[in-house]
Amino acid sequence: MLEARNLRKSFGELVATDDITLEFGKEAGELVFIVGPNGAGKTTFINLLTGFLSPDEGSIVLDGDDITGMSANGRVDAGIARSFQVVKVFEEMTVRENLRTVVLTEQGKTWSLFSMADGHEEVETKVEELVEKFRLEDTADTVAEELPHGDRKLLDVAMSFGLDPDYLLLDEPTSGVSTREKEYVIETIVEVGRAEGVTTVTIEHDMDIVTEYADRVVALHQGAVHGVGPPTMLETDDELRRLLLGVGDDE
Amino acid sequence: MPERVDRDGTPAYRFLGVEVTRRETVFLVLGVVFLFVIPDIAGLSDSLQLSVIHQGLLFGFAAVGLNLLLRHTKLTSFGHAAFFGTGAYATAVLARYAGIQSVGLLLLGAIAAATVMAAIIGVLSLRHTGLYFALLTLAFGQLLYAIALGQSALGGSDGLPIRPGPANQPLLFGTAFSPDVYQVLTYYLTVVVILIGLFVMYRITQSPFRNALDAIGQERTRARFIGLPIRRYVWAAFVISGIYGGVAGGLYAVVRQYVRPEGTLFFLRSGDILFMAILGGFRTLVGPLIGGVVLIFLQDVGQDITQYYEFLTGVVLLILVYGFPRGIVGSLRSGGIVNARLSDLRREPSVLSTWGRSAVQSIERKVTEALTSLRIILFGVD
Numbered sequence: 001m002l003e004a005r006n007l008r009k010s011f012g013e014l015v016a017t018d019d020i021t022l023e024f025g026k027e028a029g030e031l032v033f034i035v036g037p038n039g040a041g042k043t044t045f046i047n048l049l050t051g052f053l054s055p056d057e058g059s060i061v062l063d064g065d066d067i068t069g070m071s072a073n074g075r076v077d078a079g080i081a082r083s084f085q086v087v088k089v090f091e092e093m094t095v096r097e098n099l100r101t102v103v104l105t106e107q108g109k110t111w112s113l114f115s116m117a118d119g120h121e122e123v124e125t126k127v128e129e130l131v132e133k134f135r136l137e138d139t140a141d142t143v144a145e146e147l148p149h150g151d152r153k154l155l156d157v158a159m160s161f162g163l164d165p166d167y168l169l170l171d172e173p174t175s176g177v178s179t180r181e182k183e184y185v186i187e188t189i190v191e192v193g194r195a196e197g198v199t200t201v202t203i204e205h206d207m208d209i210v211t212e213y214a215d216r217v218v219a220l221h222q223g224a225v226h227g228v229g230p231p232t233m234l235e236t237d238d239e240l241r242r243l244l245l246g247v248g249d250d251e
Numbered sequence: 252m253p254e255r256v257d258r259d260g261t262p263a264y265r266f267l268g269v270e271v272t273r274r275e276t277v278f279l280v281l282g283v284v285f286l287f288v289i290p291d292i293a294g295l296s297d298s299l300q301l302s303v304i305h306q307g308l309l310f311g312f313a314a315v316g317l318n319l320l321l322r323h324t325k326l327t328s329f330g331h332a333a334f335f336g337t338g339a340y341a342t343a344v345l346a347r348y349a350g351i352q353s354v355g356l357l358l359l360g361a362i363a364a365a366t367v368m369a370a371i372i373g374v375l376s377l378r379h380t381g382l383y384f385a386l387l388t389l390a391f392g393q394l395l396y397a398i399a400l401g402q403s404a405l406g407g408s409d410g411l412p413i414r415p416g417p418a419n420q421p422l423l424f425g426t427a428f429s430p431d432v433y434q435v436l437t438y439y440l441t442v443v444v445i446l447i448g449l450f451v452m453y454r455i456t457q458s459p460f461r462n463a464l465d466a467i468g469q470e471r472t473r474a475r476f477i478g479l480p481i482r483r484y485v486w487a488a489f490v491i492s493g494i495y496g497g498v499a500g501g502l503y504a505v506v507r508q509y510v511r512p513e514g515t516l517f518f519l520r521s522g523d524i525l526f527m528a529i530l531g532g533f534r535t536l537v538g539p540l541i542g543g544v545v546l547i548f549l550q551d552v553g554q555d556i557t558q559y560y561e562f563l564t565g566v567v568l569l570i571l572v573y574g575f576p577r578g579i580v581g582s583l584r585s586g587g588i589v590n591a592r593l594s595d596l597r598r599e600p601s602v603l604s605t606w607g608r609s610a611v612q613s614i615e616r617k618v619t620e621a622l623t624s625l626r627i628i629l630f631g632v633d
Contacts, residue, residue, distance in 0.1 A: 073475055084472070089470065102477050111460065113454070115458055
């Protein structure tokens with residue numbers, strides 16, 4: 001279980017994270033969606049959990065161990081992977097090389113100076129599995145910077161799954177993806193996540209997607225937790241609807 | 252025995268982990284043969300001196316090391332002469348103060364000193380990236396230069412001779428040779444060291460370690476978030492590249508039998524080493540080596556022709572950056588525009604008519620555009 005305990009983070013005057021206490025993965029493999037208006041502190045919260053930022057106060061606890069002071073790469077080894085809102089992949093590598101680099105790292109083989117990068121059988125098997133699961137066969141030998149946007153997003157997510165995480169934190173995996181591809185990206189995430197029992201925490205703006213796939217929804221507002229509940233909360237909580245959509249029933 | 256594999260449809264051979272096509276084998280064999288016959292060729296022309304080519308190969312070898320950082324982690328070190336100089340001075344100090352005569356031991360000392368130096372400078376300068384990293388490496392290089400210049404034990408600006416023992420010369424195979432033979436033998440030693448060094452570098456650039464360095468160079472943040480402790484990897488690459496510089500510097504000292512701060516540690520030498528990598532093609536393995544020979548040769552010939560020989564290297568750099576950004580080897584490689592056009596022509600001679608047609612079309616287009624502009628200027632209407 002991954003827990004945030006009384007997390008606080010401010011940037012000057014701005015309180016980006018205001019005393020957040022949450023837990024994820026009580027049931028392994030749950031799909032949590034984080035919603036909230038712009039500036040609610042969603043990305044900051046993920047940055048704190050993954051070690052991209054360190055909190056001013058509070059602690060992060062993984063399976064009972066305090067990991068607040070752990071380095072970002074240490075947390076990856078401990079099973080927490082993430083993706084970024086803007087696709088961050090290794091642009092000059094092909095899809096396959098990107099995945100190979102991730103799997104080599106995950107299996108602790110990157111200190112090998114004299115073996116062949118493509119000569120590790122377990123790594124290659126895993127790479128081919130990922131290519132297949134994320135349906136990247138057609139573009140497997142394309143250089144990342146030449147991929148269409150949807151495939152770049154998929155590659156980004158595939159790389160995160162390649163790390164064999166227990167917890168996967170995705171920062172708007174469908175941003176900038178066309179409506180048609182959106183469904184496809186999120187379905188792939190849900191499918192693979194469920195199959196491998198990965199607890200995913202996803203920031204998402206598309207309420208249709210949240211309603212359809214979420215096990216649990218966390219709503220943030222002005223750095224604090226507005227509410228936690230089932231996706232039906234989006235229909236029943238009027239104040240939340242007003243925050244998210246900027247409209248209320250009286251309008 | 253070589254094992255036959257297939258690379259993108261062309262047959263290739265794999266031996267000791269090195270994979271080459273037939274075409275590459277030809278270049279490889281020619282290159283090695285060329286390296287071995289240089290002492291024979293050098294006598295034929297006055298402008299072609301063995302010592303110049305030898306020096307070019309040594310600096311080029313340092314550039315091969317620098318290239319590990321430049322090509323994969325995308326860090327520009329502006330102080331690589333520090334390791335070349337450390338290797339050279341370690342050799343000189345061991346010869347002078349410890350009386351070590353064996354070339355093998357002297358080189359081991361150079362490697363050890365350069366490794367320690369690279370480890371220290373690496374830790375201190377890799378706290379930063381980009382411009383600050385470049386400036387820090389430059390600063391540490393200049394610091395060593397100042398130390399060499401100021402310490403009388405290191406000979407100050409006069410430098411130190413490497414003439415140990417009664418033979419007044421480092422010993423190869425425990426034997427002293429006449430100066431001419433010594434020059435040729437040390438040249439072949441350099442060739443052997445370079446071939447081993449290139450092989451090792453080739454293997455490193457095929458290994459998972461290279462994937463880690465590429466990842467760090469291309470997207471540092473993501474590299475951290477796939478679990479790579481970045482600084483440790485870059486530091487390791489920095490030390491490896493420093494070792495190449497140290498070996499080159501040690502050999503330089505053994506060959507020249509004299510080290511001076513200007514020739515080994517001065518910051519312009521760092522610039523030269525960086526320039527060599529870019530000149531030869533930093534996206535290739537052997538490019539920096541060839542860049543080294545070409546640059547030192549140009550500087551040597553230039554010195555004979557004109558007082559302003561630095562001007563010559565400036566012009567070469569300009570031509571390179573604007574015309575051939577991939578460097579000498581990078582531009583010659585298949586996939587270059589000239590090669591692509593030629594292979595098109597060989598495969599399908601009718602492309603000539605296509606080229607002709609597109610040339611005519613583009614001229615027509617330009618003329619129409621020009622006429623339109625003229626009309627607008629003259630009559631003010633489109």
